[in-house]
Amino acid sequence: xxxxxxxxxxxxxxxxxxxxxxCCLASVSDNLHHAKPSVDLQILRVESFxxxxxxxxxxxxxxxxxxxxQSLFTWNTKQLFVFVAAEYATPKNVLNQISLWDTIVExxxxxxxxxxxxNKYSFxxxxxxxxxxxxxxxxxWNVMPLTGAMYTGKTxxxxxxxxxxxx
Amino acid sequence: MGMIGDAVSAIKATNVRHIALQAxxxxxxxxSALIIWKGLMCFTGSESPVVVVLSGSMEPGFRRGxxxxxxxxxxxxxxxxxxxxxxxxxxxxxxxxxxxxxERVETNEVEVLTKGDNNMGDDRVLYAHxxxxxxRHHIMGRAVGFLPYVGWxxxxxxxxxxxxxxxxxxxxxxxxxxxx
Numbered sequence: 001x002x003x004x005x006x007x008x009x010x011x012x013x014x015x016x017x018x019x020x021x022x023c024c025l026a027s028v029s030d031n032l033h034h035a036k037p038s039v040d041l042q043i044l045r046v047e048s049f050x051x052x053x054x055x056x057x058x059x060x061x062x063x064x065x066x067x068x069x070q071s072l073f074t075w076n077t078k079q080l081f082v083f084v085a086a087e088y089a090t091p092k093n094v095l096n097q098i099s100l101w102d103t104i105v106e107x108x109x110x111x112x113x114x115x116x117x118x119n120k121y122s123f124x125x126x127x128x129x130x131x132x133x134x135x136x137x138x139x140x141w142n143v144m145p146l147t148g149a150m151y152t153g154k155t156x157x158x159x160x161x162x163x164x165x166x167x
Numbered sequence: 168m169g170m171i172g173d174a175v176s177a178i179k180a181t182n183v184r185h186i187a188l189q190a191x192x193x194x195x196x197x198x199s200a201l202i203i204w205k206g207l208m209c210f211t212g213s214e215s216p217v218v219v220v221l222s223g224s225m226e227p228g229f230r231r232g233x234x235x236x237x238x239x240x241x242x243x244x245x246x247x248x249x250x251x252x253x254x255x256x257x258x259x260x261x262x263x264x265x266x267x268x269x270e271r272v273e274t275n276e277v278e279v280l281t282k283g284d285n286n287m288g289d290d291r292v293l294y295a296h297x298x299x300x301x302x303r304h305h306i307m308g309r310a311v312g313f314l315p316y317v318g319w320x321x322x323x324x325x326x327x328x329x330x331x332x333x334x335x336x337x338x339x340x341x342x343x344x345x346x347x
Contacts, residue, residue, distance in 0.1 A: 005341070023314065079228055081264070081284065085246050092272060097246035099266040104284060106227060121289070126269050126278075140247045144228045149312045152247055 026076045027148020035071040039155040040064075041084060041137040047118065049130070049167045057130035059123050059162060063101060065115040069141055072153070073108040080105040081142040082113065086123060087156075088135035098123055100137075133162045173344075193342050213239040213308035218251055219318030220262060224283030225249070232319040235262060237308030244268060244277050244303070249310040252281065255295045260307060263290055269300075277303055 047060040069080060083102035089095060100119040105111050140154045207216040216237055220229045229235065237251055244250065244265060251262050266289065267280040278300035282289040291299065324331040 027312075081228065081247070083247060083266075093269045094272045094275070095268065095270040097268040099246055102266075104227065121266060142247050142249075145313060147314055150249075150310065 023147040027145060030074055030076055030143075030145065030148065030151070033074045035069075035153070037067065037069045037072055037141070037153070037155070039067045039139045039157075041139060041157045043137075043160060044116065046163055046167065049163060049165075051128055051166060052124065055128060057125045057128045059130055061100070061119050061123065063115070063117055063119065063137075065101065065113055065117065065139070067113040067139060068111070069105065069113065070108050070111040072141060072143055073111060076145045076148065078106075078144050078146045080111065081144060082139065083142075084137060084139050086135050087138055088133055090125065090127060090129040092127055092129075096125070130162050131166070132164045135160055135162070189343055193339075196342075211236070211238045211308070213237040215251075215260075215307060218260065218262065219321050221259065221322070224285050225262060225264070226285040228284055229262065229313070230315070232316055232322055234314040234318045235310040236312035236314070238311045239306075239308040243270060243275065244279055244306065244309070250279075250281065251307045251310065252301055252305045253307060254293060254298075254305065257293075261290070261293065262310065279306075 042064040044062040044064050047062060049059045050057070052058050063084065065084060067082070069082065072080060081102065081104055083099050086098045086100055087096065099121050100123060101115070101117055102120065103113065103115075105113075137157045137160055138154050139157075140152055142150060142152045144150055204216075208214060210216075218235050218237060220231055220233045220235060223231060235249075235251075246265050246268050249262060249264050251260050253260050261281075263281040263283045263286075265279050266282045269278045270276070279302075280289055280291070280300060294301070324334075
């Protein structure tokens with residue numbers, strides 16, 4: 001009994017150790033990968049711009065999002081979670097990040113993005129600071145692995161401006 | 168029959184010194200597991216360094232039974248991070264992604280909104296009644312690493328408790344009857 005159990009135990013332990021090591025190596029190998037993604041973000045037009053009954057500003061935008069993220073994929077990449085966020089500062093908040101649009105890319109072949117879209121999540125300020133606002137649009141990509149560590153990269157498009165008047 | 172007979176004779180053959188040795192080795196196993204867990208808590212700064220994904224709300228990134236490693240650093244919370252949070256009145260923590268962040272001037276208190284990647288709408292329906300934002304104290308950690316499938320062990324054990332007792336019993340018997 002013991003010889004059988006001990007052998008089974010040894011095989012199992014060895015198998016799990018090798019598997020764990022391979023997982024670690026796969027995750028570490030991501031660090032050796034250098035990607036050169038290209039991103040272009042534009043605001044095509046402002047669809048509506050108003051103060052909500054609760055006093056907060058809301059703006060509705062049409063965005064033109066183009067990106068080529070194919071180079072981010074490695075053999076250990078399960079998917080990319082890609083999102084575009086508006087980032088700005090107000091007298092009340094040192095940083096506001098508002099995700100406007102996101103997508104999940106599961107295959108390298110689908111990693112070229114060309115989207116003409118309204119903002120998917122509402123762009124509402126905490127207050128009424130959006131008129132004439134100077135803000136950044138940032139595309140983030142969260143690389144989710146088959147196993148191991150996750151990491152995030154970004155491209156910032158600075159110096160965008162909202163209109164001075166509600167419309 | 169052979170296995171059971173062996174086990175019985177092994178138990179009969181034990182003397183006091185042998186039993187003491189077995190008890191100590193069992194204690195070593197239990198305490199080293201405890202040390203690893205508590206050490207991880209210290210190292211990651213999160214009260215639960217490892218969580219098992221229970222729902223499909225983050226599919227296809229995380230599936231039921233996957234394991235997430237958490238880290239709770241002083242670094243501010245930012246959009247796109249996957250956080251584990253508690254909602255008042257709910258026992259089970261939720262693992263979702265941050266989609267909006269508002270960080271106050273001076274106090275640096277944050278208000279964040281989360282959403283499951285696989286859900287249509289944001290998480291305000293999951294929060295306590297009338298709660299619009301999560302604060303820092305709701306958040307237990309952020310996910311930094313990922314391991315697939317391993318969490319099924321704990322899911323099976325919590326949903327089929329008799330398997331757990333069977334496994335603990337078998338392991339205990341093995342430890343008692345093993346001769347070095």
